[in-house]
Amino acid sequence: MPRPPNPEVRVRLLEAGIELIHVRGFHGCGVKDITEEAGVPKGSFYNYFESKDAFVVDVLALYWQAIERRHGGLLLDSTVAPVDRVKLFFNALADGHESREFALGCLIGNLSLELAGTSSASRDQLLALLTRWEQLVADCVTLGQADGSVPRTHDARELASVLIEAWEGAVLRAKVTRARAPYQRFEESVMPRLLAGL
Amino acid sequence: MPRPPNPEVRVRLLEAGIELIHVRGFHGCGVKDITEEAGVPKGSFYNYFESKDAFVVDVLALYWQAIERRHGGLLLDSTVAPVDRVKLFFNALADGHESREFALGCLIGNLSLELAGTSSASRDQLLALLTRWEQLVADCVTLGQADGSVPRTHDARELASVLIEAWEGAVLRAKVTRARAPYQRFEESVMPRLLAGL
Numbered sequence: 001m002p003r004p005p006n007p008e009v010r011v012r013l014l015e016a017g018i019e020l021i022h023v024r025g026f027h028g029c030g031v032k033d034i035t036e037e038a039g040v041p042k043g044s045f046y047n048y049f050e051s052k053d054a055f056v057v058d059v060l061a062l063y064w065q066a067i068e069r070r071h072g073g074l075l076l077d078s079t080v081a082p083v084d085r086v087k088l089f090f091n092a093l094a095d096g097h098e099s100r101e102f103a104l105g106c107l108i109g110n111l112s113l114e115l116a117g118t119s120s121a122s123r124d125q126l127l128a129l130l131t132r133w134e135q136l137v138a139d140c141v142t143l144g145q146a147d148g149s150v151p152r153t154h155d156a157r158e159l160a161s162v163l164i165e166a167w168e169g170a171v172l173r174a175k176v177t178r179a180r181a182p183y184q185r186f187e188e189s190v191m192p193r194l195l196a197g198l
Numbered sequence: 199m200p201r202p203p204n205p206e207v208r209v210r211l212l213e214a215g216i217e218l219i220h221v222r223g224f225h226g227c228g229v230k231d232i233t234e235e236a237g238v239p240k241g242s243f244y245n246y247f248e249s250k251d252a253f254v255v256d257v258l259a260l261y262w263q264a265i266e267r268r269h270g271g272l273l274l275d276s277t278v279a280p281v282d283r284v285k286l287f288f289n290a291l292a293d294g295h296e297s298r299e300f301a302l303g304c305l306i307g308n309l310s311l312e313l314a315g316t317s318s319a320s321r322d323q324l325l326a327l328l329t330r331w332e333q334l335v336a337d338c339v340t341l342g343q344a345d346g347s348v349p350r351t352h353d354a355r356e357l358a359s360v361l362i363e364a365w366e367g368a369v370l371r372a373k374v375t376r377a378r379a380p381y382q383r384f385e386e387s388v389m390p391r392l393l394a395g396l
Contacts, residue, residue: 025312027225103315109370113308114223116374117301126374154387161371162383169367172307173359176314176324185360189352193391 017059082143094183102174109168215257280341292381300372
């Protein structure tokens with residue numbers, strides 16, 4: 001008789017997946033690597049996930065949840081000016097990437113390029129997470145427009161999109177150069193100009 | 199006795215590699231897929247390339263050569279204002295991506311995220327190609343600064359870097375959304391503001 005599913009094992013598998021897929025990519029690690037990392041028998045993977053494709057959808061969700069839990073508060077902190085919240089948020093993400101010497105990048109960006117061309121389930125999840133991220137940033141932009149610190153010349157959602165896109169490009173470059181310079185360019189050149197609406 | 203290497207077979211393998219790795223990623227296709235696509239026996243791959251890691255370094259070089267051959271002239275066309283050359287170049291790249299419905303993205307960006315974290319040979323090649331690309335764009339920026347159309351407030355190389363980074367981020371997003379909007383935001387919001395030096 002199969003054992004009843006254990007939610008703790010499920011989370012352990014997802015956390016192993018976040019780490020391994022972040023380092024090696026989706027196709028760069030197998031189910032066996034993930035179960036070994038999680039310390040569970042290989043066969044048990046399929047008690048929890050229908051397939052590796054279904055697994056990565058949940059990996060992405062948990063990855064983003066952790067980001068929101070750790071850094072999302074920065075975007076919601078009403079004691080800080082809205083524009084500064086956005087700056088602090090991206091800066092905190094950069095600090096996280098620096099702690100791994102920029103070699104990992106952003107799992108959402110990595111899987112956007114590795115999987116969005118071929119896996120529709122991953123693509124749907126990436127679309128949902130990018131939309132969620134965009135909404136959180138757009139909410140700050142809208143508040144900035146209300147208090148006059150961000151010009152109303154641009155749509156808040158569009159501005160949020162372009163910030164996230166430029167950010168992901170900086171992450172990509174830093175993964176090659178292994179230096180903070182692309183993040184600095186984003187923080188010092190791109191973000192202020194876009195938020196100034198110039 | 200092994201057959202003497204045939205340069206035509208080598209190029210066929212590289213072209214098969216560009217196509218397959220662009221669609222499925224480096225780890226998403228094997229040597230057998232590549233030799234099958236090229237129509238050569240699997241064993242012959244290693245007459246031309248020491249390893250799949252060495253192969254992808256040459257795949258990247260050939261990919262970039264094709265871009266320079268097709269579009270590089272736009273950056274060198276002295277009958278066009280330097281700033282417009284940069285705009286036309288990125289626009290031509292976007293047209294190329296649109297022809298594959300944005301599902302492939304840029305091979306340099308894809309492999310930056312898939313391989314730069316784990317393969318030092320790929321990382322060195324990506325670094326070289328990004329530097330080359332940056333130099334070509336920076337040369338136009340420098341010309342624009344000389345003719346007064348681009349302010350001298352920013353270093354030409356830094357500006358070229360930030361343009362390429364923002365571009366790669368747009369490509370990434372478009373691979374998820376399968377729409378030209380991120381390229382349009384880059385062309386209409388990011389690039390003009392950065393080139394205006396505001």
